[in-house]
Amino acid sequence: MRSELLAFVQTELIGGKDGESLSVEDDLLTDELIDSMGVMRLIAFIEETYHCKIPVQDVTIENFVSVDAICRYLEKSDSEG
Amino acid sequence: MTSSIQFLSRFIDASAQRFSERVAYQDHNETISYGALSDRTSQLANLLKSNGLEKGDRVGILLRRNLLSPIAVHAVLKSGGVFVPIDPSSPPQRIATIARDCQIRFLVTENSSAESVKAALKILQTTSSDTDFDVVGLKNKFETTSVKNFAWEELAEFSKSFPPANLSGSDLAYVMYTSGSTGPPKGIRHTHSSGYHYALFSATTYGIRSDDCIGSHSPLHFDMSTLGYLTAPLVGAATTIVPAAFTKFPVNLSDLIESTKITIWYSVPFALIQLLNRGILDQRDLSRLRWILYGGEPFPTRQLQRLRKCIPHAAISNVYGPAEVNQCTYFHIPPFKDDPDLLNDNAAVPIGQTWDQTEALIEAINSESAVDEPEEGELCIHSPTMMEGYWNRPDLNRDCFLELVRNNGTKAKFYRTGDLVRKDKFGVLHLVGRVDRQVKIRGHRIELDQIENVLTSHTNIEEAAVFAIDNPPDSKQLVAVVLVGETTGNMSSSEVTEFAKEHLPKYCIPEVVIIESELPRTSTGKIDRLKIQDNSDLTNSTIFKKASV
Numbered sequence: 201m202r203s204e205l206l207a208f209v210q211t212e213l214i215g216g217k218d219g220e221s222l223s224v225e226d227d228l229l230t231d232e233l234i235d236s237m238g239v240m241r242l243i244a245f246i247e248e249t250y251h252c253k254i255p256v257q258d259v260t261i262e263n264f265v266s267v268d269a270i271c272r273y274l275e276k277s278d279s280e281g
Numbered sequence: 282m283t284s285s286i287q288f289l290s291r292f293i294d295a296s297a298q299r300f301s302e303r304v305a306y307q308d309h310n311e312t313i314s315y316g317a318l319s320d321r322t323s324q325l326a327n328l329l330k331s332n333g334l335e336k337g338d339r340v341g342i343l344l345r346r347n348l349l350s351p352i353a354v355h356a357v358l359k360s361g362g363v364f365v366p367i368d369p370s371s372p373p374q375r376i377a378t379i380a381r382d383c384q385i386r387f388l389v390t391e392n393s394s395a396e397s398v399k400a401a402l403k404i405l406q407t408t409s410s411d412t413d414f415d416v417v418g419l420k421n422k423f424e425t426t427s428v429k430n431f432a433w434e435e436l437a438e439f440s441k442s443f444p445p446a447n448l449s450g451s452d453l454a455y456v457m458y459t460s461g462s463t464g465p466p467k468g469i470r471h472t473h474s475s476g477y478h479y480a481l482f483s484a485t486t487y488g489i490r491s492d493d494c495i496g497s498h499s500p501l502h503f504d505m506s507t508l509g510y511l512t513a514p515l516v517g518a519a520t521t522i523v524p525a526a527f528t529k530f531p532v533n534l535s536d537l538i539e540s541t542k543i544t545i546w547y548s549v550p551f552a553l554i555q556l557l558n559r560g561i562l563d564q565r566d567l568s569r570l571r572w573i574l575y576g577g578e579p580f581p582t583r584q585l586q587r588l589r590k591c592i593p594h595a596a597i598s599n600v601y602g603p604a605e606v607n608q609c610t611y612f613h614i615p616p617f618k619d620d621p622d623l624l625n626d627n628a629a630v631p632i633g634q635t636w637d638q639t640e641a642l643i644e645a646i647n648s649e650s651a652v653d654e655p656e657e658g659e660l661c662i663h664s665p666t667m668m669e670g671y672w673n674r675p676d677l678n679r680d681c682f683l684e685l686v687r688n689n690g691t692k693a694k695f696y697r698t699g700d701l702v703r704k705d706k707f708g709v710l711h712l713v714g715r716v717d718r719q720v721k722i723r724g725h726r727i728e729l730d731q732i733e734n735v736l737t738s739h740t741n742i743e744e745a746a747v748f749a750i751d752n753p754p755d756s757k758q759l760v761a762v763v764l765v766g767e768t769t770g771n772m773s774s775s776e777v778t779e780f781a782k783e784h785l786p787k788y789c790i791p792e793v794v795i796i797e798s799e800l801p802r803t804s805t806g807k808i809d810r811l812k813i814q815d816n817s818d819l820t821n822s823t824i825f826k827k828a829s830v
Contacts, residue, residue: 232525239529259532
């Protein structure tokens with residue numbers, strides 16, 4: 201899941217930025233690596249790929265700050281769901 | 282008029298004398314008091330001055346939405362310099378273009394922009410000599426010796442007092458660059474007098490007091506940021522600077538409004554629509570929020586009515602005015618609880634009336650015979666809040682102003698807004714559209730903005746962008762891109778066309794309708810119509826597919 205998400209963020213959302221390589225811990229939000237449309241595309245990608253629906257109250261900075269944070273959130277909600 | 286002005290350079294110290302301990306600026310985890318801000322701005326002003334800054338020198342500010350930004354703005358003003366906000370997400374080429382255009386002497390920035398700053402300097406150094414600048418805010422010194430860098434930590438070595446700069450009202454205070462999506466960016470020159478009058482008029486129009494907290498959603502390079510950066514320190518109010526990450530996560534944003542006790546909110550409509558759709562507002566205590574200001578673009582009326590119902594105790598105002606005049610008109614909408622039936626879903630909210638000391642003139646366009654006082658035409662504004670002119674652009678300055686001799690013989694300079702307005706029988710102004718958003722198709726004069734108004738009156742359409750594309754040999758073709766939201770129902774393009782047919786004359790019905798669930802935005806949150814237009818794939822009825830992301 202981590203590599204799949206990392207690849208999506210890197211190529212679809214950040215793509216073209218000098219080919220810098222992104223790590224799972226990199227902060228996607230503070231330095232504005234992805235914009236608000238990027239956030240929505242990311243959510244749509246996750247919901248489609250992992251057949252889940254992310255509740256509105258879970259779309260937070262804490263859960264989406266990095267690829268690592270997203271994976272931790274998805275694993276947690278999967279084990280709870 | 283300039284005899285009684287207060288200089289922007291003295292706002293912080295004046296408020297610090299009255300409210301030293303009170304919060305001046307805050308975000309989700311930090312605050313800075315007026316007293317501390319007075320000290321920090323003096324230190325930075327001393328650093329700049331001791332390294333050669335002179336009155337009128339331009340200082341670029343390349344900072345994200347954080348608590349360094351008010352320090353930078355008010356230190357530059359204090360030192361007698363001119364601040365020039367630059368979007369931190371700009372490519373190095375744009376940073377270099379602005380730096381060269383207004384000959385920036387210093388750039389105040391932070392470490393996360395180090396790569397962009399270095400790349401911009403490299404562009405300047407290879408294209409011309411003598412245009413580079415010194416830097417404040419990076420951690421490491423430059424390897425080359427020609428550019429100096431001072432780390433933020435070095436401020437501690439400078440004195441916390443700074444003698445007031447000797448200024449006059451006509452001295453330049455800041456230069457705001459327009460997005461320049463249709464050409465090179467244009468620098469709007471504002472003086473201490475125009476900035477002061479904006480701060481004064483906005484404080485009186487919205488009754489802003491020292492116990493208010495302003496929610497500042499706009500980035501510094503967008504003119505709507507002046508409410509937080511200029512008006513708040515004039516009256517000693519607090520400002521919550523909304524960090525960029527919060528603008529993308531409505532759940533966190535609504536939490537910030539509650540936790541920092543925001544009383545006055547100012548943003549583009551998009552931010553408020555996001556809050557309505559995904560901000561879990563029903564779980565927040567927004568009882569302190571007393572006035573919501575929006576501007577930058579029209580607010581679809583149906584969405585605005587949703588906002589009124591959701592926060593029934595808050596007044597709402599439509600703020601209108603191009604950055605060239607700061608602001609010039611307002612329309613107050615009373616709280617929903619006081620007047621629930623005020624808005625009609627199908628009618629756009631007026632831009633209202635001019636504010637203090639401001640004259641509006643409507644100039645007829647495309648008119649065959651001269652009319653003394655036309656009811657519809659281009660809005661021209663004369664106000665003490667208006668700009669001096671564009672930086673270094675005598676060509677634009679010749680065209681953008683209208684020189685008039687009034688009946689009493691006095692002369693006045695009016696700024697042409699480029700907006701078409703209509704004055705109703707009560708003297709209230711209504712926005713009809715942009716002069717350049719008026720197109721002629723097969724002989725019919727069409728206002729693209731009015732087609733958008735009609736489309737967004739449908740309950741399933743959140744926002745719409747309509748444009749005309751060349752379609753030889755049949756002149757032009759209308760294309761509508763509509764945003765169908767997740768909170769509304771689904772809608773097909775033929776249903777949109779049916780709806781348009783019911784409400785619009787035949788020649789106004791878009792021939793192509795593209796349904797999207799998201800729209801590209803500018804860095805300030807407005808719909809990016811140029812990007813939509815450039816990236817539309819009409820054959821497959823979609824946008825973005827042609828975009829090289």
